[in-house]
Amino acid sequence: MPILTPPGFMSNALPKVSHGEGCYVFDSTGKRYIDGSGGPAVFSLGHSHPEVNEAIKRQLDKIAHGYRYTFTSDPLFRLNELIQAQVGPGLENIIYVSSGSEATESALKIALQYHWNRGDRNRSRFIARRRSYHGNTLGALSVSGFAQRRKQFEGSLIPCSFVSAANVYRPAVAGTEEELSQFLADELEQEIVRLGADNVAAFIFEPIVGAAGGVVPAPAGYIHKIRDVCDRNGVLLIADEVMCGAGRCGTWRALEADEVVPDIMTTAKSLGGGYVPLGAVLYSNKISEPIMNVDGAPNTGHTFTGHTLACAAAAMVQEIVQRDGLVDRVKVQGVSLLSAVQQALGNIESVGDIRGRGHFVGIEFVSDRTTKLPFDPALQLTEKIRARTLQAGLICYPVSGTVDGVGGDAAIIAPPYNASRSELEEIVDKFATGVSLALADINAA
Numbered sequence: 001m002p003i004l005t006p007p008g009f010m011s012n013a014l015p016k017v018s019h020g021e022g023c024y025v026f027d028s029t030g031k032r033y034i035d036g037s038g039g040p041a042v043f044s045l046g047h048s049h050p051e052v053n054e055a056i057k058r059q060l061d062k063i064a065h066g067y068r069y070t071f072t073s074d075p076l077f078r079l080n081e082l083i084q085a086q087v088g089p090g091l092e093n094i095i096y097v098s099s100g101s102e103a104t105e106s107a108l109k110i111a112l113q114y115h116w117n118r119g120d121r122n123r124s125r126f127i128a129r130r131r132s133y134h135g136n137t138l139g140a141l142s143v144s145g146f147a148q149r150r151k152q153f154e155g156s157l158i159p160c161s162f163v164s165a166a167n168v169y170r171p172a173v174a175g176t177e178e179e180l181s182q183f184l185a186d187e188l189e190q191e192i193v194r195l196g197a198d199n200v201a202a203f204i205f206e207p208i209v210g211a212a213g214g215v216v217p218a219p220a221g222y223i224h225k226i227r228d229v230c231d232r233n234g235v236l237l238i239a240d241e242v243m244c245g246a247g248r249c250g251t252w253r254a255l256e257a258d259e260v261v262p263d264i265m266t267t268a269k270s271l272g273g274g275y276v277p278l279g280a281v282l283y284s285n286k287i288s289e290p291i292m293n294v295d296g297a298p299n300t301g302h303t304f305t306g307h308t309l310a311c312a313a314a315a316m317v318q319e320i321v322q323r324d325g326l327v328d329r330v331k332v333q334g335v336s337l338l339s340a341v342q343q344a345l346g347n348i349e350s351v352g353d354i355r356g357r358g359h360f361v362g363i364e365f366v367s368d369r370t371t372k373l374p375f376d377p378a379l380q381l382t383e384k385i386r387a388r389t390l391q392a393g394l395i396c397y398p399v400s401g402t403v404d405g406v407g408g409d410a411a412i413i414a415p416p417y418n419a420s421r422s423e424l425e426e427i428v429d430k431f432a433t434g435v436s437l438a439l440a441d442i443n444a445a
Contacts, residue, residue, distance in 0.1 A: 020047025215362025
């Protein structure tokens with residue numbers, strides 16, 4: 001087994017991928033891994049789905065891409081129809097990009113253009129939460145409360161205010177979930193007032209925090225309270241559903257479970273299932289109207305915006321998701337998946353919290369359950385979990401720095417939507433094996 005290192009570093013030390021079949025990925029030595037996290041919560045239909053592959057081939061036989069200022073396309077229109085059928089009313093407009101980071105950039109720009117065209121030209125500030133991650137471009141990093149990923153770029157990031165993370169396991173104040181939600185909503189409003197409401201463009205947040213926290217759902221009542229705060233102050237609400245959306249949590253929109261519609265929403269990852277890079281920004285007619293009236297179009301986009309091949313691939317992914325009822329399947333199977341993880345790991349002293357929704361489960365590790373003290377970052381527990389689970393034949397998604405940007409270890413399980421019950425059991429069994437070995441490596445129980 002080669003020495004494993006974090007992604008982006010010494011990639012020659014990582015296994016070399018060969019091919020994939022359904023929930024399984026094979027390396028060049030023939031070793032088989034079950035994909036327990038869909039990469040970073042991307043592969044909603046697993047790998048090499050024959051219908052998606054055929055859709056890609058058919059489109060390539062026609063044309064790979066018609067540039068957006070020259071052509072539109074049938075795949076784009078079809079994907080629009082499929083998304084609108086799932087997303088529900090209130091997000092009628094869609095712009096396609098090539099990644100979640102690009103989607104965040106476009107969401108920020110659309111918010112600014114909306115305010116500018118309405119004459120609110122001082123509304124240029126953004127508010128986000130600590131322990132959040134919205135992408136790796138400079139604009140997206142600017143609104144990300146993730147110290148590990150932004151520290152080298154601090155001098156070039158745009159100003160952004162940060163309020164407390166919405167985390168029941170590590171609450172900003174003691175009390176009930178309702179009291180925590182009220183504190184967080186009050187804190188947001190106080191920050192808007194401090195900046196001056198007429199200076200604030202939008203509040204951006206993840207409905208369920210992914211990489212920066214290790215699957216952290218918001219406390220009860222939180223979403224409605226921040227929606228009210230934003231509405232009272234003329235501040236737009238941007239929901240980042242790049243990781244938690246497109247069915248991952250058992251509803252197509254993660255916020256659907258909270259019965260709240262944001263002004264602007266980003267999605268990516270599971271939208272196209274990892275077959276061809278694709279992200280999207282969805283926004284309401286309220287946002288679109290002043291943009292279209294003044295400029296005729298949103299002032300955002302890239303060379304590959306609305307990429308024809310990417311839309312064809314994503315359209316087939318979404319057709320299969322709808323046809324096979326996979327979002328409902330994720331909702332139902334997610335209950336048993338969470339229960340299985342709790343049963344397999346709940347008695348391990350170093351497991352502090354197990355949480356999630358649908359096919360999106362997070363496990364947080366602590367050196368002391370009572371104090372919730374994280375392990376010393378020097379122990380590199382995250383990387384040991386990565387190595388040991390791969391050794392066991394499992395791909396999961398360990399994340400570090402989840403408590404304060406330096407300390408904090410967690411892992412994410414995010415299987416494909418069409419994973420069978422036996423495959424989910426295999427994922428849990430191999431994860432428990434890898435975790436036990438990793439904890440033994442640092443002399444923890």
